[in-house]
Amino acid sequence: KAGVTQTPRYLIKTRGQQVTLSCSPISGHRSVSWYQQTPGQGLQFLFEYFSETQRNKGNFPGRFSGRQFSNSRSEMNVSTLELGDSALYLCASSLVAGVDYEQYFGPGTRLTVT
Amino acid sequence: QKEVEQDPGPLSVPEGAIVSLNCTYSNSAFQYFMWYRQYSRKGPELLMYTYSSGNKEDGRFTAQVDKSSKYISLFIRDSQPSDSATYLCAMPRNTPLVFGKGTRLSVIA
Numbered sequence: 001k002a003g004v005t006q007t008p009r010y011l012i013k014t015r016g017q018q019v020t021l022s023c024s025p026i027s028g029h030r031s032v033s034w035y036q037q038t039p040g041q042g043l044q045f046l047f048e049y050f051s052e053t054q055r056n057k058g059n060f061p062g063r064f065s066g067r068q069f070s071n072s073r074s075e076m077n078v079s080t081l082e083l084g085d086s087a088l089y090l091c092a093s094s095l096v097a098g099v100d101y102e103q104y105f106g107p108g109t110r111l112t113v114t
Numbered sequence: 115q116k117e118v119e120q121d122p123g124p125l126s127v128p129e130g131a132i133v134s135l136n137c138t139y140s141n142s143a144f145q146y147f148m149w150y151r152q153y154s155r156k157g158p159e160l161l162m163y164t165y166s167s168g169n170k171e172d173g174r175f176t177a178q179v180d181k182s183s184k185y186i187s188l189f190i191r192d193s194q195p196s197d198s199a200t201y202l203c204a205m206p207r208n209t210p211l212v213f214g215k216g217t218r219l220s221v222i223a
Contacts, residue, residue, distance in 0.1 A: 042215035097209050105157035
């Protein structure tokens with residue numbers, strides 16, 4: 001079974017631009033969560049989608065948004081990029097939403113903002 | 115106080131050593147406890163998943179949970195150079211996971 005895939009793997013953008021990252025969950029998984037990983041803050045939760053609906057949202061500004069499609073694929077968008085948005089963005093999928101379902105992570109998208 | 119605290123290391127041990135990795139947490143509502151391993155330039159992979167206090171063993175890995183002390187541990191026996199990675203503890207608050215900052219481990223051959 002194929003794992004979680006994320007595209008692109010690496011991205012370089014300049015301040016003020018916007019970016020869209022994509023995540024394809026494991027086949028059959030309906031829940032997708034997004035996390036930001038930085039050396040200073042570690043892994044921080046961005047948002048979670050289940051059946052095309054946002055179930056939870058972390059403490060990030062409105063410049064960070066996401067959506068989920070009917071095939072469970074998900075995208076996240078960051079508008080008006082800032083230098084501090086440079087991070088590894090990780091997507092995780094699970095069978096359904098809930099604390100007792102394991103989350104499987106993709107390899108991440110490394111975003112560099114210059 | 116952060117919800118989950120983890121010593122970032124780095125931790126360097128010789129091959130064959132027993133490694134102890136630890137996390138403390140403040141939220142008594144946490145019921146599930148996970149350990150993820152993250153190799154450089156990769157996403158985290160689930161290593162161990164435990165519920166409630168006690169020990170769980172999987173090969174060379176043992177996860178230990180002490181809810182009364184809000185303290186969890188991961189022990190690695192007979193450590194190998196391939197165990198060199200960052201180890202992250204995580205606990206679900208509803209579905210989103212709350213992570214420790216991770217401990218970077220190097221096992222020297």
